[in-house]
Every structure is written in C-alpha cells, then in structure tokens.
Amino acid sequence: MVIAILSISPKRSVVKESSELYCLCMEALLFCPKTCRQKKRTLKNSKRGYLFACIMKDFTLNAYRLYLQAIKSSYPNFFRFDDYLKADPKPETFCLIRHDVDRKPKSALKMALLENSLSVRSTYYFRTKPHTFRAEIIREIYEKGHEIGYHYESLSDSKGDMRRALKDFKGNLARLRAIAPVRTIAMHGRPFSPFDNRDMWRDSADHKRIMEELGILGEVYLDIDYSDIAYINDTGRNWSSMQSNIRDHVESNVLRDFASGSQLLQYIGSQRDPKIVLQIHPERWTDSVRGYYVQWATEWGINRLKDLFGKS
Numbered sequence: 001m002v003i004a005i006l007s008i009s010p011k012r013s014v015v016k017e018s019s020e021l022y023c024l025c026m027e028a029l030l031f032c033p034k035t036c037r038q039k040k041r042t043l044k045n046s047k048r049g050y051l052f053a054c055i056m057k058d059f060t061l062n063a064y065r066l067y068l069q070a071i072k073s074s075y076p077n078f079f080r081f082d083d084y085l086k087a088d089p090k091p092e093t094f095c096l097i098r099h100d101v102d103r104k105p106k107s108a109l110k111m112a113l114l115e116n117s118l119s120v121r122s123t124y125y126f127r128t129k130p131h132t133f134r135a136e137i138i139r140e141i142y143e144k145g146h147e148i149g150y151h152y153e154s155l156s157d158s159k160g161d162m163r164r165a166l167k168d169f170k171g172n173l174a175r176l177r178a179i180a181p182v183r184t185i186a187m188h189g190r191p192f193s194p195f196d197n198r199d200m201w202r203d204s205a206d207h208k209r210i211m212e213e214l215g216i217l218g219e220v221y222l223d224i225d226y227s228d229i230a231y232i233n234d235t236g237r238n239w240s241s242m243q244s245n246i247r248d249h250v251e252s253n254v255l256r257d258f259a260s261g262s263q264l265l266q267y268i269g270s271q272r273d274p275k276i277v278l279q280i281h282p283e284r285w286t287d288s289v290r291g292y293y294v295q296w297a298t299e300w301g302i303n304r305l306k307d308l309f310g311k312s
C-alpha cells in the first residue's frame with residue numbers, strides 16, 4: 001500500500017491510500033497543463049478524469065457537473081426527446097439526456113437547475129404516484145427549458161388488464177398535461193412486477209392509437225432506433241448495462257460498460273461514439289453526505305433483492 005499526496009490546486013490537497021491512486025497522481029503531475037501547452041482539449045479531459053479518479057465521489061451533483069461539462073465539450077448538439085423525435089433527418093451527432101423521476105422529485109429539481117445553469121436541456125419523465133407528482137416542481141423544471149414526459153406504469157398498476165391500463169394511462173397523462181405539455185413517454189421498469197409496461201403498445205393498432213389519438217410523439221424505448229446509439233444508464237447505481245438491470249435495455253450495436261465514473265468521463269471526452277443517450281435517475285445523485293450513504297445502502301439492498309428474484 002502506498003500513501004500518495006496529490007495537490008490538484010494550490011488550495012486543495014488530499015491524502016489517499018492506494019497504489020492505483022499513486023499511479024494516477026504521478027500521471028496527473030507529469031501531464032500538468034502548466035508544462036504542456038499543446039493538446040489542450042485532451043489535457044482538459046484528462047485533468048477532469050484524474051480529478052474524478054482522485055477526489056470525486058460518483059453519483060454526486062459535483063460529479064454530474066463534471067459529466068455535463070465534458071459532454072458540452074464533446075457533444076455540442078443537445079436534444080430533448082421531443083426535439084429528437086421531430087427531427088427529420090436525424091442529426092449525425094448528439095447527446096440526449098433522459099431522467100426517470102422514480103422517487104425524490106426535489107432531487108430532480110436540483111439536477112434540472114444545475115443543467116439550466118450550464119445551458120443544458122434534457123427530458124424528465126415523471127411517475128404520477130403521490131410521492132413523485134409534485135405540480136410545483138414539475139412546472140418549475142418545465143419553465144427551466146426542460147421537457148416533461150410521462151414515466152408510465154399503467155399495466156403494472158392494472159395487473160395486466162389492458163383496458164384498465166389504458167384508462168389509467170389517459171387519466172394520468174391528463175393530470176400531467178394540466179401542468180406542462182407532454183409529448184413523449186417512457187415506461188417505468190417496476191422491478192418486482194411481472195408486467196412489462198411497454199406491452200401496452202406492442203400491438204401496432206394500440207401503438208398507432210397512442211401516437212394519433214393521444215398526441216404522443218413516441219415511446220422512447222419503442223420509437224427510437226438505437227442500433228448505432230450508445231445507451232448509457234445509471235440503473236443499479238453503476239455504469240454496467242447488465243448489472244442489477246433487466247428491463248432498462250435497448251437494442252443497440254454499441255455496447256458500452258464502464259467500471260468507474262472516471263472511465264465514463266474519459267470515454268465522453270474521447271468522442272468515441274457520435275451518438276449517445278444518457279439515462280440518469282436524479283434520486284441517485286446528491287451532495288449530502290448523509291443522503292449519499294443512505295442512497296448507497298438503499299441501492300445495495302435493492303440490488304441484492306434483484307439478484308434474489310432475478311428482476312429489474
């Protein structure tokens with residue numbers, strides 16, 4: 001075990017015990033921007049990556065700010081899902097950020113305000129349960145330039161009864177639309193329900209109905225061709241597409257898994273893939289120390305239950 005002392009800035013120093021960290025620190029010092037005037041972009045992203053690896057906790061708003069800054073450098077084209085679905089032809093390069101508000105709407109608002117401060121627009125899919133349906137928060141997020149979508153779970157709530165599910169869906173859609181326009185929808189995975197909510201629209205007649213009668217531009221799992229899009233999500237509080245995650249998948253030829261946030265940050269900076277979708281759950285991200293560890297413990301427990309029951 002090696003003890004390394006790293007000074008990222010004159011005001012900040014940290015002490016960590018880790019041989020891996022020691023290597024990162026040495027590399028960071030060797031590639032100090034003060035001694036290298038070339039390849040500024042690479043260095044900037046490297047610096048962020050090293051900063052992240054050394055002192056940043058993932059799943060904090062501070063970490064999310066670093067991701068957003070890296071995305072802005074690499075992907076100037078930000079789209080909301082409604083804009084993307086309307087675009088014809090589709091853009092050649094872009095980043096779409098999607099948020100599923102499963103719990104803690106206040107966390108969604110904090111994330112929306114952070115994005116707004118960086119001129120980033122994204123889409124927030126709200127469940128309509130009592131703990132998430134906060135009209136004042138939904139309205140404020142919409143007024144900050146973000147899109148509001150419906151994170152529906154009607155088939156699970158109706159225990160597989162399609163007729164009841166459609167009625168439930170229409171009622172909740174109307175409640176959301178009383179607050180903000182809603183043009184796109186995304187299913188909620190409901191890890192411990194046997195029903196896949198997307199099944200409401202698998203039949204082509206039902207699918208046509210939602211598009212035309214209900215004025216929906218698209219269901220983001222079913223109506224986007226992900227074959228050449230990297231789909232990256234934080235489900236299970238990790239950056240692996242399969243770990244602790246069964247329903248939150250798309251059909252893509254671009255499979256990207258990351259062992260850590262610093263890997264993800266460097267991937268974004270590399271511009272390896274021209275098209276990416278980030279799926280972020282706001283309740284998972286906090287700068288509160290207590291909230292961070294409570295969330296960590298909660299997700300650890302949920303993931304063990306998922307392992308036990310084989311569901312996500």
Ligand SMILES: [Zn+2]
Pocket residue numbers: 100101102151187188189190
């Ligand atoms: Zn969800």
